[in-house]
Amino acid sequence: MSVRKQLRTTLCGLALAGIVVTTTQGPAAAAPTVDGGAKASPVAAAEDTAARSLARSLGDAGWRAEVDRAVAGGTGTGLKALADKSRTRAATSLAVDVAAADRSVRAAKGLAADAGGLLTVTLTGAVGSHRAPLVAVAPSDDEAAAITAYDTNGRARTLDAARTPDVPVYVVGIDGEKAVEAGVKVLERELAAAGVATAAPSAPAATAATGYWTSRITSVRLNDDMETWIKGDAEIFSIVSGFGLDGKVRVDTVTHPYLNDEGTTYYPNQILVNWSQYKYNLADVVMMEDDGDTNYSALAKAIAAALLTIADLGAYIPLVDPVVDAIPSSFWTDDADFVDAWYTLARETTGTRDGAGANGRFTFDRYWVSAL
Known part of the structure; x- marks a missing residue:
């Protein structure tokens, strides 16, 4: 079994009881056949x-x-x-x-x-x-x-x-970096249009008057970046999900253009979660790699269709499984790879956290961003 399939099996095996998600994929998710x-x-x-x-x-x-x-x-x-x-x-x-x-x-x-x-x-x-x-x-x-x-x-x-x-x-x-940058914009714009709060320019931003706490990546390492010798550098991005201040599901995307090689530790000091945008002090992360055929418009529609079925019941509900289940498993033959996922990151989380699939490792600290 490939590392990719092992990761998917591991994540699906961590499904939480009581979460029922209906995923509707639009025509864009279908592929022609030969x-x-x-x-x-x-x-x-x-x-x-x-x-x-x-x-x-x-x-x-x-x-x-x-x-x-x-x-x-x-x-x-x-x-x-x-x-x-x-x-x-x-x-x-x-x-x-x-x-x-x-x-x-x-x-x-x-x-x-x-x-x-x-x-x-x-x-x-x-x-x-x-x-x-x-x-x-x-x-x-x-x-x-x-x-x-x-x-x-x-x-x-x-x-x-x-x-x-x-x-x-x-x-x-x-050009993976260029494609991911353009694709993330499409992803955020179409999620916002579907009613999922994002950090897209058209979405209202909530920021504390004095500043806000963030979770910052001080180091990150991948065991397998899902790329062979001919594909070169990986093109990694993360989907951060949680409940916004209005109690509705929100999604933020973070690109990791520096994450090129497996088995290498990087020290980006990159902000992953802006906690001023979230109702609870918990969020989930799904890390993916653009394998070339990722259709960001179809990806946004699939994720939105799944997440919009989830209501805030007054307590945090992990969203990794709905996001993973919503991602079409075969947009084409070379769809976006699952790299790893992190369940229930807390605002207070510091130190090292391994992903659920044991493929990725983050080290976090809490970082205060002062208002201008």
Whole structure:
């Protein structure tokens, strides 16, 4: 059983008696099917189209040299912007294909056009090797044993998903940090529109006259960030839920752009919970990783449909299970991964807390934010 499935099983096994949640998923949560009933991923299809086009374009020596220079630092480079800057014929043709692929990615992730180009190219594998490079896309199935890559003739090759290849590999992927930032805005806006209080700009904010207490993350560590070698850095965000001052369920989202590598301890001093927004001194946290195909619009609708069924009965009701149950298990084949969850964090919580799935570890302190 994969770590991802183990986490889901662990969390579901912690369900609390007496909580009944009805989840209604809108049409956006449905995915098209291919032969055999398997679900197709429009994001993976767009990435594959862009990868084939990039691979063929690298037959142009001048353009390939430009790409080499752009990715030499090891960071992701926007593929459309890179192609647009080039004067080579190969890049001009590639730019058209990439623009169309970017539109497909934004639509599949429920993002507006102002999210911009999301497709990137990075270099991995045997970077110092003088062997001919390949172009690949991370597989949509987290448990896939093989990865398809393309040479400059557009021919498909097979790579081992568990082993770093001995040739340079250009990887076409998604700018995860940019996608999460845009996606969280969609998530907050649509939750607010559905009637779930959030920290969205349109939602009224409640702040004590002198300031407010927060729970601050002083350190965080993940055992498994749910990413293989080809996917690179993880794109982590947390869904914080509790009851607002009006007694209705509220959700706040927190992004963790620094949380790139598993087995590494980070010291962000990042505020996770603003207690002035909550009626009780308790809240819950579900941490997730955007695996590329996360449709934030559909995610917001599913969470809202579940949480709006829960009423304040005068005592705190943990909300981890409703949130976990509401998240569609298969938007596409490569949906958002559950990383871990923390039940009933208190305003007074300090020190180290392991997640329910034993995959994540937070260390907290109480931090007072003074009013201006």
